[in-house]
Amino acid sequence: MSRPIARDDLNLPLAVTTLMKGVVYRDTHEAVWQHIIGLSAQVSDYVATLGLTVMIDEAEGYAFLRSRSDDDLAERGIPRLVPRHQLSLHTSLLIALLRKRLAEFDSTDAGAKLILTDAQIVEMMSPFLPQTTNEARAADQVETALRRAIDLGFVRRIPKQEGHFEVRRVIKAFVDAQWLAELDKHLAEYADTLAEA
Structure with missing residues (x-):
């Protein structure tokens, strides 16, 4: 300090x-x-x-x-200083899933930092990725979404711990509790859509 x-x-x-x-x-x-x-x-x-x-x-x-x-x-009469940027589907999905995981984590262990490995993040996203035999492509999609989440400040790489990431609490300000409450319904609908494809 x-x-x-x-x-x-x-x-x-x-x-x-x-x-x-x-x-x-x-x-x-x-x-x-x-x-x-x-x-x-x-x-x-x-x-x-x-x-x-x-x-x-x-x-x-x-x-x-x-x-x-x-x-x-x-x-x-003020123009918008910061332009809005559309997030990709995978980035939006990752941010929503990370926010959900943080809410679950806080209900059991408030105050600590939520640390996830890259393997845990891929596992968390895999039910929502199209089924493919090309696992490398799916991993690339998750990696791209993860890099964007890092750029946005929602996730931070843990120094000297390769493949470990901290979910930053600022994510709570962007994905609020009301939106989170509807998330399970939207994720189920999305998973059903993928299953039908």
């Missing part, structure tokens, strides 16, 4: 520019985290001028920027 930063030494440009680059985690960005928490009101006011909202979850230890709704941006 680094020593606390004095109020006069807090740096608004550092806090905002780091948030602009992506999710900030307390455990991996300790010093920047202190700037964000110490200046949270100023960060919120600053990014609001850009049509953004800062989302801070101190309990889980992450912060990120989110665009305001399209209606709110249009009303204010």
